[in-house]
Amino acid sequence: MSGFRSSGKTNRGCAMKLYGREWSRRELEARVGRIEQIAGIRRWVAAEGREAGVEQLHVRTGAGLSYWVTPTKGLDIAMADYCGVPISWQSCNGDVHPRYYEAQGDGWLRTASGGLLMTCGMMQVGSACEDEGEPLGLHGRAHHTPARQVTAASNWDGEEMEMRITGIVEEASLFGGYLRLTRRISSFLGQNSIRIEDEVRNMGFRRCPHMMLYHFNFGFPLMDENTAIRFPAANVRAREPQTPVDGYDTWQVPDPDYQERVYLHAGVTDPAVRIVNRNFPLPDGGRQVEAVLRWSADTLPNLLQWKMPGAGMHVLGIEPANCGVAGRAMERKRGTLVFLEPGETVNYRLELNLA
Template sequence: MRLHGRQWTRREIEARIGGIAQIGGVRRLTLTEGREAGTELIEVRTGAGLALEIAPSKGLDISLAQLWGTPISWQSPNGNAHPALYEPEGTGWLRTASGGLLMTCGLAHVGSPSRDESGSYGLHGRAHHTPARSVGIREEWIGDELHWSVFGVVEETAIFGSKLRLTRKLSGRLGDNRVEIRDRVENFGFRPAEHMMLYHFNFGFPLLDERTEIRLPEADREVRAGGPATLDSCASWEAPNPDAAETVYYHSLKREAVGADGMAEARIVQPEFPAAAGPRPTEVALRWSADTLPLLVQWRMPGAGEHVLGLEPANCRVEGREAERRRGGTLVLAPGQSVDYRLELNAD
């Protein structure tokens, strides 16, 4: 294990601590007050500076993310509101969405409220407000490396409707500021099921300020909405503006944007990130499987209070199911068919 600037064996580490939790690890917590009461969290500390709060109550999404004790995620004013308070109609999602590092949008619907012959769909779907089952945590030594993982299952079902199952695993190693997300979405019903998926990563202050640079993959770019907005503003950030309007950009990945491992990458570069030991150049990289997530949606909202950058790998746009059908249709999973997604977050 590499820790505090040098390599250690397992026994060298164990000789210096009373238990591994002194350095890092995984533990389960339950919140007790206000709208958050009853929401379960799983705290992950990597020992190298990255700390995450994973929320089994909310689709195994990631709430607060910190690097060296300083937040890199944007947290919504809703906090980790319990999913029982979720209002699925229209834009009610906005009343209980947690923000945080990751909100999963899907599984049957992404984007603006929509309606079709199967029913009505509220903003961004149900995944972020669906509690996971079969949740587990694991810490395991493999040689001199301590591997951690958090896993579970999220199901979106309806009698006479679609039946989609998300199996999620988040994992990493102590001493390494990296988290990997492996997802599989399966149609376990007996009729074809439409499937829309978007990974809503939310970054905020102080990772974002007027000095921040946003490095995006090679792509064909399009501004969907917002004003004033130009493609030039994709790569920079600005001070809070109470009158700012949200803007959505679509980045359709080019072949040269995809690495040999099939992954695309975007980076946020902060030249003076305020770590505990003092300001330091810091980069946060988001990587994702380009074959199953061919579109990067960029949500830019430099408002006051709502001061957040969304980098959102997706298999669809965000106008909703009706609009997606007009564009050529959503991904349809045949009975028993599944699709795999892989994402990584690296910080240094």
């Protein structure tokens, strides 16, 4: 897809890099009782509080990257860490079950989990509003919709083992729209990367509004006062006119008085954001770690940034989108609202790499 350059190369027929050397599949299998000793997927279900009943799939790549996919919440990605050290942000709500979701107004904020990825959409993104008589809550329903037909498997193809999770998330209503998201999340043994491939299809017989925003959340200790944020060349402006643009690409110590800032990066042609921590606290000592997020710019042409280094929050949001965050009514008024025709599909691709 235009603008998307995956860095993941397959290793079919070749040895894989792990623990500082090259290994064949049989060399690894000879050294373990089962491959999950090194890498794989395990299912878990939370047992207490407002998280009770939330299913998660824990993925370990064997190269240091570990993350939790949550079928109960739209196959979004909860916590992620590198060599046991967090790279993502967790909200104060925790991985609360969507049974507690309040769809009206800003109720989304009471059950948003944070984590590495929250999907916003599929028919509404941004501020709560009323569009053609329909009340729409903040950021839509995707993050609070359980997936179905969920599969999770580790499969070998030659010398390469892929860990893949797939499932379907639907948003539908009688006499309203009907959108189906088919998601695939994959990683490979020995590689510190996550690939997300989504297809959204209009299953109905009328054209349907479609808004999509991928809310990636990076937190401490990846984010500290020495972290550098490198954005692609773009025209950067703040959502609120009184918000200064200076400092959008820097970080700081927590400030209890800090007010969130949202920046719009327009005209991105090289869709990649790099977050560089030169002294990331790994168990064997600090060294440079770089997180690189790439996406398909042809279907996600907009980049939004949520900067919130406030005390008790301390999160950087990187948000590729096909829309803005003023809500569906404003998108319609501006003439920028995206529609899917009956049977039409659109594909989104994103990839996070750690090095």
